[in-house]
Amino acid sequence: MATAIIIIVLLLTLAHFYLKCSMMTSFSTMLASIFAMIIAFTYYEKLAELFVSRGYGVNWAHFGCFVLAFVLGFALMRALADLLVGANIDLGKQVKVAASIVCGLTTGAIISGSLLVAMGMLPMQGKIFYSRFDPEKPITLSNPKKPFVNVDGFVVGFYKWISAGSLSSGKSFGVLHADFLSQIHLNRLKVGEDVLTISSRKALTLPSGKNKKPVRTMDLADKGKVTVVRMGILAKSIPDGGANNGSGQILFYPAQIRMIAKKSGSLNLKGGGKALWPIGFLDMEGKLVGSDLEKIETPDTKGLKDRTVWLNAIFQLPPGYEGVLLEFKQNAVVQLPPAVQSTPEVEQALNKGDEEENKPSQQ
Numbered sequence: 001m002a003t004a005i006i007i008i009v010l011l012l013t014l015a016h017f018y019l020k021c022s023m024m025t026s027f028s029t030m031l032a033s034i035f036a037m038i039i040a041f042t043y044y045e046k047l048a049e050l051f052v053s054r055g056y057g058v059n060w061a062h063f064g065c066f067v068l069a070f071v072l073g074f075a076l077m078r079a080l081a082d083l084l085v086g087a088n089i090d091l092g093k094q095v096k097v098a099a100s101i102v103c104g105l106t107t108g109a110i111i112s113g114s115l116l117v118a119m120g121m122l123p124m125q126g127k128i129f130y131s132r133f134d135p136e137k138p139i140t141l142s143n144p145k146k147p148f149v150n151v152d153g154f155v156v157g158f159y160k161w162i163s164a165g166s167l168s169s170g171k172s173f174g175v176l177h178a179d180f181l182s183q184i185h186l187n188r189l190k191v192g193e194d195v196l197t198i199s200s201r202k203a204l205t206l207p208s209g210k211n212k213k214p215v216r217t218m219d220l221a222d223k224g225k226v227t228v229v230r231m232g233i234l235a236k237s238i239p240d241g242g243a244n245n246g247s248g249q250i251l252f253y254p255a256q257i258r259m260i261a262k263k264s265g266s267l268n269l270k271g272g273g274k275a276l277w278p279i280g281f282l283d284m285e286g287k288l289v290g291s292d293l294e295k296i297e298t299p300d301t302k303g304l305k306d307r308t309v310w311l312n313a314i315f316q317l318p319p320g321y322e323g324v325l326l327e328f329k330q331n332a333v334v335q336l337p338p339a340v341q342s343t344p345e346v347e348q349a350l351n352k353g354d355e356e357e358n359k360p361s362q363q
Contacts, residue, residue: 002130006116013111014100014101014104016104017100017103017104018097021100023095023099026099029081030106030110032077032078032081033110033111035073037070037110037114040073043065043069044066044069048061048064052331053239055238058196062198063122066114066121070118113153117152120181121197125189125191132144132145132185133182135192138294139293141182156181160173164272170270172271172272174273175270175271175324176273183330187256193251193296194245194247195245195253196251198331199242199330199331200241203236203332204234204328204332205232205233205334206336213337214231214336214350215323215337216340217341220288227339228315228342229323229336230310230312232309232311233311234307235301235307249301250301251297252329253295253296254280254281255294257277259277259278259325260276260325261317262274267322268324269325274318276317278293278313278314279291283312323339
């Protein structure tokens with residue numbers, strides 16, 4: 001399907017530009033597609049949050065809002081271009097043909113790439129739907145299936161480059177959504193088994209308290225030095241700030257959890273980051289469990305006093321990197337404090353908190 005979409009969109013845009021557009025119209029239409037892409041990437045999450053926080057749309061919100069933002073942005077910019085740009089400027093047939101080809105290919109790549117990005121957010125799986133990872137096979141992070149022309153990679157890279165320039169802010173897209181395409185495709189891998197792609201933005205939490213250090217480094221047998229993060233997932237409905245599905249359960253798999261790391265010494269949220277997925281979880285005996293990225297976890301949430309499921313996610317960071325963000329599903333993010341070396345006292349403080357917080361409520 002991805003190949004068919006790319007070919008059809010490229011052929012249609014080339015034909016339209018060659019047959020219908022003057023040189024200036026070709027150029028203004030290409031600029032309209034670029035601005036539409038910027039608008040879609042910049043605002044789709046803010047629009048989707050309006051629906052998700054109220055329990056509307058849920059899995060469909062990000063897909064729908066991305067498409068809506070792109071279409072409306074393109075229509076608006078194209079209408080403004082017709083008012084501002086002189087369409088009758090003529091520099092000769094050769095210039096018109098060259099502009100049609102260059103602008104047509106660029107616009108076609110942006111439109112088809114944006115469409116594939118939106119499809120990556122679809123809460124659907126199947127052979128006819130574009131997916132970078134096969135839901136029926138073990139996840140291989142290093143070998144995603146890309147279309148023959150990587151147009152979705154092109155538009156994501158283009159937006160990251162633009163957002164790192166004059167549109168940059170204190171929170172870069174390249175950090176918050178490092179390896180964005182893997183993120184969205186992995187998050188929808190198990191939608192056929194009632195696993196949501198999103199949660200509330202407030203569903204992810206870290207232990208609070210002066211003596212609690214949620215990010216620790218330690219040595220594990222056969223794995224060497226690892227970073228372990230104590231993370232909590234709120235067992236509430238999405239409108240109430242949690243991650244429960246329609247059946248009142250938390251369903252997730254390790255590939256829906258990510259750490260964003262940056263080189264030590266540049267631990268702000270600007271520039272770019274490196275996405276890392278957990279190699280497993282640490283059980284109460286200090287052993288690594290749950291190392292399959294695609295295995296669905298269904299934690300028992302009955303009787304928890306604070307309605308929070310606590311996990312120890314294990315990450316293997318490259319030398320010279322430190323974690324700055326922890327992400328859960330498509331839209332829950334928390335900033336990580338600096339890591340500390342694990343000691344019995346650090347672990348005891350965390351475990352003591354869990355024992356108290358996980359006591360059944362007396363109400």
